[in-house]
Amino acid sequence: MKSSDISVEAKGVSKNYSSVKALDDLSLSVQKGEMFGLIGPDGAGKSTLFRILTTLILPDSGVATIEGFDIKRDYKSIRRIIGYMPGRFSLYGDLTVDENLSFFASVFNVKVADNYPLIENIFKDIAPFGSRRASRLSGGMKQKLALSCALIHKPSVLFLDEPTTGVDPVSRREFWQMLERLKTYGITIVVSTSYMDEALLCDRVALIKEGRVLSSDSPRGVIDSYQNTLLAIWGDDMHSLLKELRSYNEVKSVYSFGQEHHIAIDKKLYNHNYIDSLTQKLEERGERNFHIKVIAPTIEDCYMEFSANKEGYE
Amino acid sequence: MNNNSGENMKPVIFVENLTKVFGKFTAVNSISFEVNKGEIFGFLGANGAGKTTAMKMLCGLLKPTSGRGSVAGFDITREPERVKANIGYMSQRFSLYDDLRVWENFRLFGGIYGLKEREISQTTERMLHELGFTQERNTMVKSLPAGWKQKLAFSVAIIHNPGIVFLDEPTGGVDPKARRQFWELIYDAAERGITIFVTTHYMDEAEYCSRVSIMKDGAIDALDTPANLKLKYGAKSMDEVFYQLANSKR
Numbered sequence: 001m002k003s004s005d006i007s008v009e010a011k012g013v014s015k016n017y018s019s020v021k022a023l024d025d026l027s028l029s030v031q032k033g034e035m036f037g038l039i040g041p042d043g044a045g046k047s048t049l050f051r052i053l054t055t056l057i058l059p060d061s062g063v064a065t066i067e068g069f070d071i072k073r074d075y076k077s078i079r080r081i082i083g084y085m086p087g088r089f090s091l092y093g094d095l096t097v098d099e100n101l102s103f104f105a106s107v108f109n110v111k112v113a114d115n116y117p118l119i120e121n122i123f124k125d126i127a128p129f130g131s132r133r134a135s136r137l138s139g140g141m142k143q144k145l146a147l148s149c150a151l152i153h154k155p156s157v158l159f160l161d162e163p164t165t166g167v168d169p170v171s172r173r174e175f176w177q178m179l180e181r182l183k184t185y186g187i188t189i190v191v192s193t194s195y196m197d198e199a200l201l202c203d204r205v206a207l208i209k210e211g212r213v214l215s216s217d218s219p220r221g222v223i224d225s226y227q228n229t230l231l232a233i234w235g236d237d238m239h240s241l242l243k244e245l246r247s248y249n250e251v252k253s254v255y256s257f258g259q260e261h262h263i264a265i266d267k268k269l270y271n272h273n274y275i276d277s278l279t280q281k282l283e284e285r286g287e288r289n290f291h292i293k294v295i296a297p298t299i300e301d302c303y304m305e306f307s308a309n310k311e312g313y314e
Numbered sequence: 315m316n317n318n319s320g321e322n323m324k325p326v327i328f329v330e331n332l333t334k335v336f337g338k339f340t341a342v343n344s345i346s347f348e349v350n351k352g353e354i355f356g357f358l359g360a361n362g363a364g365k366t367t368a369m370k371m372l373c374g375l376l377k378p379t380s381g382r383g384s385v386a387g388f389d390i391t392r393e394p395e396r397v398k399a400n401i402g403y404m405s406q407r408f409s410l411y412d413d414l415r416v417w418e419n420f421r422l423f424g425g426i427y428g429l430k431e432r433e434i435s436q437t438t439e440r441m442l443h444e445l446g447f448t449q450e451r452n453t454m455v456k457s458l459p460a461g462w463k464q465k466l467a468f469s470v471a472i473i474h475n476p477g478i479v480f481l482d483e484p485t486g487g488v489d490p491k492a493r494r495q496f497w498e499l500i501y502d503a504a505e506r507g508i509t510i511f512v513t514t515h516y517m518d519e520a521e522y523c524s525r526v527s528i529m530k531d532g533a534i535d536a537l538d539t540p541a542n543l544k545l546k547y548g549a550k551s552m553d554e555v556f557y558q559l560a561n562s563k564r
Contacts (some may be wrong), residue, residue, distance in 0.1 A: 169515060170557065170561075172515070194488060194489050196490060258517075258520075
């Protein structure tokens with residue numbers, strides 16, 4: 001990778017809040033035009049990383065650059081070329097939709113009309129409500145307005161901190177279609193999410209835990225690196241099956257996945273007789289009417305595995 | 315669920331033609347449904363479909379324009395205060411006081427629900443023990459990880475052992491693992507006979523419900539067990555059911 005292809009780079013970034021280590025020697029790099037996902041548990045340091053990369057706070061140590069600009073020295077240049085949508089709704093609730101958009105345009109010294117084609121697709125749904133106060137918009141519409149405001153100066157890099165939390169499945173899908181369109185403009189997008197189906201839509205994802213990057217790969221690469229044999233089980237009494245399976249030694253983890261449970265078995269302990277013997281064992285314990293089969297892992301299974309591995313208890 | 319006596323068969327929530335109109339806008343349009351004791355009832359719908367308005371009426375916080383309903387045996391129009399005293403409520407945004415210690419939050423909410431001092435301290439100890447949080451009893455809530463806060467908030471919401479607890483997007487923004495741990499708490503509570511009324515945007519969580527309703531434009535478009543809904547719409551997952559309903563024109 002040529003350095004000129006890199007849009008966002010962090011090297012050995014650490015940040016402490018009194019006794020809490022928010023970021024611990026974190027490094028990552030995002031290529032130009034890439035859709036890069038940050039996934040990790042609450043408190044993993046994702047928002048702190050966003051605030052450092054957007055030059056709102058300084059790291060205790062380490063360096064980071066955005067489009068070649070240093071976050072400490074060149075913060076003014078960086079602020080002109082990035083868009084940032086924080087986790088919490090951060091527009092002015094007492095201003096109307098139109099006023100919010102004009103305000104953000106004026107802050108960046110552009111006219112709304114200058115870059116309107118970029119946001120047209122997003123803004124057209126809320127344009128009819130131009131004179132409504134932002135605080136009175138529905139969740140999905142607030143999201144669209146916030147994204148429009150973050151884009152009005154046509155940034156090179158867009159930072160989105162959990163943009164779809166609290167957004168319904170249909171609006172979520174729409175939101176990601178908008179992001180796909182933005183990619184065609186060559187905008188680099190760094191986005192955090194707790195929805196694993198969204199992680200799948202990224203070019204690459206970084207799994208972050210306790211302020212460190214555990215893995216950074218394409219979603220396919222993450223899935224291919226999964227180490228266990230995975231089984232799905234479904235039946236009449238799902239809660240009882242879950243508790244029962246938890247007590248078995250060879251079972252590394254059992255989690256519910258919608259209508260099934262996914263059972264991770266250590267590859268070394270799995271053989272072709274395993275499903276039969278597990279079936280027998282469960283039947284002896286009084287479980288009835290259940291089915292088991294081998295399945296391919298999803299990115300969510302990988303996430304569960306990652307977070308289990310590093311925790312030391314399970 | 316195992317008890318077939320007449321008392322237990324009475325629905326915990328009973329709603330008939332419940333309607334709320336704001337000016338010219340009908341937020342909730344004549345919805346009717348029942349929720350039985352011990353059920354985990356998923357209340358789904360798109361943003362702006364009217365879920366929050368409906369939930370506020372059920373919790374005695376908003377007076378219906380028309381229609382009627384009872385929750386935990388009390389009429390939501392005539393006895394909203396008794397409804398409030400007999401339900402638990404947990405929201406995604408506001409649930410615990412950050413600037414109070416863990417035990418102080420239990421003490422505060424226990425007091426609000428009129429529990430005696432001894433009851434509060436016994437229940438607090440039992441709940442902290444069950445959660446494995448005993449060592450955190452003196453910790454300020456603000457310094458706890460988000461996943462822990464959710465679990466504490468749930469325990470605090472049921473400190474007065476209500477017949478039903480309302481959970482408004484309890485897992486919004488929570489990572490996959492913490493979400494599952496949270497749902498195990500929900501299951502344990504349901505097994506103890508507490509009825510659960512929950513909203514969520516995670517469609518895998520819809521699968522964990524005994525029954526789900528899906529609201530659209532103020533009305534309930536579908537209500538059944540996840541298995542039956544998938545059968546009816548020829549869908550493989552609740553995700554698909556949701557999309558089909560959202561994209562269908564009424």
